[in-house]
Amino acid sequence: MINSNFTYIIRFVVLMAFQVLLFSNIQGIPYTHFFVYIIFILILPFETPAYVLMLVALITGIIVDAFGNTLGIHASATILVAYLRPAVLRLYAPRDGYEANTLPGIRSYGLFWFLKYCITLVIAHQLLLHILDAFGFYMFHITLLRVAFSVLGSVAVIILIEYLSMKRK
Amino acid sequence: MRNLFRFIVKYHATFLFVILQIFCFSLIVINNHYQRTVFDSAAEVFVGRIQHSWMGVTSYFGLARQNQLLMHENTRLRNELQERRAYSRSFRLGENRPDFVYRDAMVINRSIWSNNNFITINKGIKHGLQPNMGAISSQGLVGIVYNCSENYATIIPVINTEFKLSVKINKNNYFGSLSWSGKDYRFARMSEIPLHIEIAIGDTIVTSGFSAIFPAEVPVGIIDSYQKINSTGYYEINVKLFTDFATIRHLYIIENRNRTEILDLESNND
Numbered sequence: 001m002i003n004s005n006f007t008y009i010i011r012f013v014v015l016m017a018f019q020v021l022l023f024s025n026i027q028g029i030p031y032t033h034f035f036v037y038i039i040f041i042l043i044l045p046f047e048t049p050a051y052v053l054m055l056v057a058l059i060t061g062i063i064v065d066a067f068g069n070t071l072g073i074h075a076s077a078t079i080l081v082a083y084l085r086p087a088v089l090r091l092y093a094p095r096d097g098y099e100a101n102t103l104p105g106i107r108s109y110g111l112f113w114f115l116k117y118c119i120t121l122v123i124a125h126q127l128l129l130h131i132l133d134a135f136g137f138y139m140f141h142i143t144l145l146r147v148a149f150s151v152l153g154s155v156a157v158i159i160l161i162e163y164l165s166m167k168r169k
Numbered sequence: 170m171r172n173l174f175r176f177i178v179k180y181h182a183t184f185l186f187v188i189l190q191i192f193c194f195s196l197i198v199i200n201n202h203y204q205r206t207v208f209d210s211a212a213e214v215f216v217g218r219i220q221h222s223w224m225g226v227t228s229y230f231g232l233a234r235q236n237q238l239l240m241h242e243n244t245r246l247r248n249e250l251q252e253r254r255a256y257s258r259s260f261r262l263g264e265n266r267p268d269f270v271y272r273d274a275m276v277i278n279r280s281i282w283s284n285n286n287f288i289t290i291n292k293g294i295k296h297g298l299q300p301n302m303g304a305i306s307s308q309g310l311v312g313i314v315y316n317c318s319e320n321y322a323t324i325i326p327v328i329n330t331e332f333k334l335s336v337k338i339n340k341n342n343y344f345g346s347l348s349w350s351g352k353d354y355r356f357a358r359m360s361e362i363p364l365h366i367e368i369a370i371g372d373t374i375v376t377s378g379f380s381a382i383f384p385a386e387v388p389v390g391i392i393d394s395y396q397k398i399n400s401t402g403y404y405e406i407n408v409k410l411f412t413d414f415a416t417i418r419h420l421y422i423i424e425n426r427n428r429t430e431i432l433d434l435e436s437n438n439d
Binding site for chain 2: 051070071072073080135136
């Protein structure tokens with residue numbers, strides 16, 4: 001258990017470093033942002049309690065905000081993801097439920113399941129993120145365009161990271 | 170209490186979510202310049218709207234008092250106007266006392282549907298009222314004070330079959346007599362205008378100033394319709410009154426200070 005906690009902390013640090021130093025600074029593609037750090041919320045064990053998820057989300061969001069000078073925006077969107085995660089997991093649960101000692105990931109439940117799970121939550125994340133960024137519904141079609149492009153970009157990178165971490169194990 | 174506790178435990182995730190979102194929202198608004206600007210202007214609009222509607226509600230409570238204040242002010246201004254007129258006249262005639270004094274009063278009772286309508290007001294002898302003073306509203310002519318008690322007075326309005334007053338057509342100063350037919354409280358009758366005088370619908374009727382009750386040119390009404398009565402040689406004119414007797418609330422009572430003198434003088438002629 002201690003070992004596993006330690007693994008998560010390492011993952012968290014590496015992921016945050018990549019996010020704030022690399023992904024947050026990619027600005028070449030119009031409308032597209034790579035906010036892949038929420039993969040950390042996605043891969044936490046099934047039995048993680050809701051309040052732990054949300055507190056982790058708060059810390060994650062605040063760190064990304066602090067580097068991006070957008071205090072509160074990422075935190076808010078990430079907390080939404082943490083809040084929705086249990087419901088989404090229930091929605092996409094296999095007929096017999098999730099097996100013990102498995103983690104939410106491609107290895108245990110397949111690419112298609114992970115895509116559904118990932119896309120649902122990334123959409124929620126990006127939607128709130130960009131609404132808060134625009135702070136309203138003025139020029140909402142542009143906001144939706146940003147959401148669509150960023151969801152595609154972020155999901156692609158998240159799947160890539162998921163595959164890479166599978167190989168390493 | 171235990172139920173409340175259970176409720177909170179059951180939905181702790183949602184409670185925590187809401188609390189954290191409020192926290193994040195305040196962080197956003199406090200720390201981000203753009204978002205703060207948007208929030209501030211939205212809040213301003215919202216608060217402004219609430220204050221505006223609240224003003225709309227509260228302004229009704231002060232209405233009676235506001236009306237009272239306006240009445241007093243109007244009375245003061247009318248008296249001041251009379252003083253000014255007297256002052257400017259004093260250069261010509263060597264006198265500087267205004268002929269007419271105004272007092273304000275409130276209608277406490279009135280009728281409009283009988284032949285002999287009366288208006289009762291809340292001022293009487295104590296306030297300096299006497300019979301045969303004039304009464305006008307801010308719209309125009311109302312009537313003549315008939316009876317006074319210590320604190321109250323009754324007025325014979327235009328819409329009383331006993332009422333009779335000398336009035337004139339404003340544009341050419343021909344004068345006739347105003348009375349009421351007893352039919353409609355919105356209209357009165359003007360007679361004694363000979364047929365050779367040109368009149369038109371819409372001409373304004375004002376007081377003539379011959380009665381020693383009203384000053385000249387208090388608005389009365391406009392000509393609504395007229396008939397030529399060839400047998401008498403006079404017009405029968407229907408006058409639409411300016412004063413709306415159905416809604417009348419505030420009156421001014423006019424005292425002519427020279428009335429007794431005029432009447433004394435006139436009685437010596439007999």
